[in-house]
Amino acid sequence: MNINELIKIVKSKIEAEIVIQDFKIEDKSFLHKNHKGNQEGMFHLKIIIKSEELKKLNKIESTKKIYSILNLELREHIHSIQILLS
Numbered sequence: 001m002n003i004n005e006l007i008k009i010v011k012s013k014i015e016a017e018i019v020i021q022d023f024k025i026e027d028k029s030f031l032h033k034n035h036k037g038n039q040e041g042m043f044h045l046k047i048i049i050k051s052e053e054l055k056k057l058n059k060i061e062s063t064k065k066i067y068s069i070l071n072l073e074l075r076e077h078i079h080s081i082q083i084l085l086s
Contacts, residue, residue, distance in 0.1 A: 018066075019051060024047070049066075
């Protein structure tokens, strides 16, 4: 899977499960390119979500919800994920 496919899947899965007002995904894999343990095909993503639905939850609950939605991708394609909620 390439990064563009992954971003498309992540976006569609989150938008199918959560009411989103604004959404942005950034590929931050380049920041980790020379790190020990960096694996080919595993990506580092920064997700910025504006969601009134998630705002009603505390940070732990909203993060758990996103992790649950992206369970497969986190196991197979995402090495690191940064989630910013607004």
